Amino acid sequence: MLTRMPDDSEASRVPVELTGVPETLLWNLYHRAVATRGPKPLLQDPEAVEVVGRLDHRFDALDGGDAQRSAEWHAMRVRTFDAEVRRFLDARPGGTVVALGEGLETQFHRVDDGRVRWVSIDLPETIALRRRVLPEGPRQRTLEFSATDPEWPRHVGATDPVLITAQGLLMYFPLDEVASLIERCAHRFPGQALVFDATSGWMRAARARNDAQRTDRSSAEWLWSNNAAVRSRLAALPGVAALRRLPTAYGRSPLFGRAFPTLRRLPVLGKRLPDFHAPVFRLDFTG
Ligand SMILES: C[S@@+](CC[C@H](N)C(=O)[O-])C[C@H]1O[C@@H](n2cnc3c(N)ncnc32)[C@H](O)[C@@H]1O
Numbered sequence: 197m198l199t200r201m202p203d204d205s206e207a208s209r210v211p212v213e214l215t216g217v218p219e220t221l222l223w224n225l226y227h228r229a230v231a232t233r234g235p236k237p238l239l240q241d242p243e244a245v246e247v248v249g250r251l252d253h254r255f256d257a258l259d260g261g262d263a264q265r266s267a268e269w270h271a272m273r274v275r276t277f278d279a280e281v282r283r284f285l286d287a288r289p290g291g292t293v294v295a296l297g298e299g300l301e302t303q304f305h306r307v308d309d310g311r312v313r314w315v316s317i318d319l320p321e322t323i324a325l326r327r328r329v330l331p332e333g334p335r336q337r338t339l340e341f342s343a344t345d346p347e348w349p350r351h352v353g354a355t356d357p358v359l360i361t362a363q364g365l366l367m368y369f370p371l372d373e374v375a376s377l378i379e380r381c382a383h384r385f386p387g388q389a390l391v392f393d394a395t396s397g398w399m400r401a402a403r404a405r406n407d408a409q410r411t412d413r414s415s416a417e418w419l420w421s422n423n424a425a426v427r428s429r430l431a432a433l434p435g436v437a438a439l440r441r442l443p444t445a446y447g448r449s450p451l452f453g454r455a456f457p458t459l460r461r462l463p464v465l466g467k468r469l470p471d472f473h474a475p476v477f478r479l480d481f482t483g
Pocket of ligand 1: 217218219220221224225296297298299300301317318319322341342343344362363364365368
């Protein structure tokens with residue numbers, strides 16, 4: 197746990213100078229904080245609340261007036277990732293989580309079992325900010341690399357139990373780069389796994405409509421979305437043993453807490469429902 201109390205004084209706030217894809221981490225951080233502070237919290241993420249308080253940024257401009265709804269949607273994805281990381285740590289105590297494009301994620305603090313080892317990988321400008329507000333603890337390492345750089349895997353022990361995560365990252369890479377990254381991970385970490393989320397076709401279309409009406413949004417583009425052809429391609433990559441969709445954590449609203457999960461379980465209709473939130477997948481590498 198961080199011991200520092202939130203500090204909202206203007207003078208001591210940390211400036212934020214991110215653009216493009218790195219800037220998108222602010223949306224995620226803010227909505228984790230909102231999901232923690234809400235009337236029925238969906239997350240326990242006091243570190244996110246604290247970091248929001250420390251940054252010099254107009255976070256309220258990010259929510260388009262509906263922060264609670266965005267926070268619920270986002271918390272469902274975050275909780276789906278957290279559940280998979282906890283499963284890994286239960287099965288492989290002391291294992292290593294490699295978080296690609298980790299931004300200002302505070303997942304380490306949410307899932308820490310006292311033994312996990314953690315490697316955060318991100319671009320230099322993001323890591324510089326991360327180091328200021330989320331300094332490394334003794335079991336954490338922070339590395340400045342592009343996730344697509346073939347060098348970073350050499351900094352992670354090839355024989356350790358490893359779970360690689362890529363939350364809110366792969367949709368910003370062309371699909372060919374995603375495929376190369378997966379192949380490299382499968383080659384370097386046989387028998388291990390990668391957990392990632394994708395956007396859905398529905399989400400991409402909704403975002404494009406929304407962006408057309410706004411000028412304050414980062415220019416980062418989602419370059420592909422989940423569909424059967426994409427899943428077949430990724431599942432057939434050399435070194436990939438299996439690709440499966442993870443069960444999405446429930447939300448709290450009538451729509452995401454009850455109606456949607458119930459409809460999803462229906463045999464035919466359930467499979468045809470569009471994804472209103474990010475599907476999360478696990479790729480297992482051959483041993
Ligand atoms: C949407 S944010 C997600 C941050 C974090 N995973 C989360 O869920 O809060 C995208 C992140 O990807 C990082 N990023 C962008 N391009 C990257 C690259 N080529 N390699 C590694 N990280 C990258 C950004 O700096 C940013 O932290």
